[in-house]
Each structure stands twice: as structure tokens, then as C-alpha cells.
Amino acid sequence: MQAISNSMMQTDLDTIHAFLPCRTPDVWIENALADPHTMLVDHAHCEKKAASTALSLMYRYVDNPDLLNKMSRLAREELRHFEQVLGIMKKRGIRYGHLTPSRYAAGLRQAVRPQDPGRLVDMLIVGAIIEARSCERFAALAPHLDATLAAFYTGLLKSEARHYRDYLSLAEKAAGAPIDDRLAVFLALEKDLIEQPDAEFRFHSGPVAAGSDHA
Numbered sequence: 001m002q003a004i005s006n007s008m009m010q011t012d013l014d015t016i017h018a019f020l021p022c023r024t025p026d027v028w029i030e031n032a033l034a035d036p037h038t039m040l041v042d043h044a045h046c047e048k049k050a051a052s053t054a055l056s057l058m059y060r061y062v063d064n065p066d067l068l069n070k071m072s073r074l075a076r077e078e079l080r081h082f083e084q085v086l087g088i089m090k091k092r093g094i095r096y097g098h099l100t101p102s103r104y105a106a107g108l109r110q111a112v113r114p115q116d117p118g119r120l121v122d123m124l125i126v127g128a129i130i131e132a133r134s135c136e137r138f139a140a141l142a143p144h145l146d147a148t149l150a151a152f153y154t155g156l157l158k159s160e161a162r163h164y165r166d167y168l169s170l171a172e173k174a175a176g177a178p179i180d181d182r183l184a185v186f187l188a189l190e191k192d193l194i195e196q197p198d199a200e201f202r203f204h205s206g207p208v209a210a211g212s213d214h215a
Contacts, residue, residue: 009154012161013139016132019164021191024133024140027207028194033144035201040089042099042203046134047082049105050163051075053127061120066173070166077159088152102202105130107193111185121175125186128167133190133204135160 017023032039054075061067086096108129112122138153138160145153171179198205 009157009161012157013135016135016161016164019132020129020136021187022194024137025195025207028201028205029140029144031201031205031208032141037094038099038201039203040085040092040094041096042102044082044085044089044096045099045101046203047078047085050130051078051082054078057120057123064174067170070170074163074166077163081156081159084152088149099202100200102198102200102205104193104202104204108186108189111189117174121171121179121182122186124167124171124174125179125182128164128171129186129190130204131160131164131167133194135164137203 051074054071058068058071058075089096105126108126109123112126113119135157138156142150142153171182175182193204194206196206197209198207201208
């Protein structure tokens with residue numbers, strides 16, 4: 001069973017690597033390992049924001065039963081992950097507090113069309129990309145972490161991969177047509193956001209140059 005599970009996980013990762021426009025830069029991995037405090041605090045914020053986004057879509061699109069079902073499950077899972085991160089932080093003496101957001105999500109959403117149905121399609125594409133990148137980063141980080149955190153991040157891969165697939169299928173259904181052109185727009189934006197340097201380290205930031213403020 002474990003071999004089957006690992007095989008399925010690798011298949012999910014292969015799919016996500018093929019979907020995303022680039023891998024996480026090695027410098028970002030170094031940033032994360034140098035600042036595990038900020039990594040965990042911002043990870044908690046990301047889980048909470050993911051739940052909030054799912055709930056927001058549920059409130060706006062009440063006539064979309066497939067979206068309602070998938071986003072309800074997603075919100076519950078993200079809040080559970082939020083609780084789990086808080087639990088890990090508590091054991092490590094890390095206090096949860098405010099952090100300025102990275103430019104990542106806002107940078108992706110700058111291309112979202114203002115009117116539906118285009119707005120819904122684009123918001124779902126953004127959701128798919130964020131979930132895919134989260135999954136890719138969990139996998140990239142896990143080999144470098146202590147046993148407890150590595151097991152936790154590896155355990156998140158399955159749900160994050162499913163969230164990516166759910167968002168993408170909902171986007172395709174909402175569009176009622178191929179979404180390749182819109183995907184290309186957002187994936188090009190994502191590549192720049194992941195590869196271009198950032199001033200502050202965050203879970204979805206680009207690499208932070210030496211001498212920059214990590215906090």
C-alpha cells in the first residue's frame with residue numbers, strides 16, 4: 001500500500017511540475033531553511049487565506065453546486081492545516097502574528113478580468129496555480145527539514161494536489177471552452193513572481209538576495 005501511495009504521490013508531483021512554468025529557485029530553499037520562523041508563520045497565514053478564498057467563492061457563486069461542494073471541502077481542509085501549523089509552532093515556541101503579505105497572490109490577481117464569467121474562470125485558474133505551487137514547495141522543502149516537519153509537509157502533498165485539480169476542473173467547466181490562453185497569461189506572471197528577487201522572504205515569495213530583510 002505504501003508503494004502505491006508513493007507512486008500516486010510522484011504522479012501528482014510529475015503532473016504539477018509539468019503544469020508550473022518553473023521550479024522553485026535553490027536560493028528560496030536556502031532562505032526558508034535560514035528563517036524557519038517566518039516560513040511557518042507565513043505558511044499558517046497561507047492556509048487561512050486559502051480557506052477564506054474558498055468561502056468567498058461559495059458566497060459569490062451560490063448557484064454553482066459543483067463549486068460549492070468542492071470549495072466547502074477545501075475550506076475545511078485548509079482550516080485543519082492552519083490548526084496543524086499552529087500546533088507545530090506552539091511546540092517550537094513560535095508565536096503566530098501579523099506578517100505583511102508577499103506580492104505573489106496580488107501579482108497573479110492583477111490579470112483577473114472584472115466581469116463574470118471571465119472573473120470566475122480567472123479566479124479559479126489563480127487558485128489552481130497557488131495550490132500547485134504550494135505542493136511543489138512542500139515537496140522541494142521536505143528533504144531538507146527535520147523529521148516532524150518533513151512528514152507534515154509530505155502529508156500535505158495529496159490534498160494540495162487535489163485542490164489544484166479541483167480548481168482547474170472548475171475553471172474549465174466555468175469557461176465551457178479551452179482555457180489554454182488564460183492559463184498562459186497567469187503562468188507567465190507566476191514565473192516572474194517566483195524567479196524575480198523579493199525584498200522579504202515569504203512562503204510564496206521569490207528568492208531573497210543576501211543582505212535583504214527576511215522578516
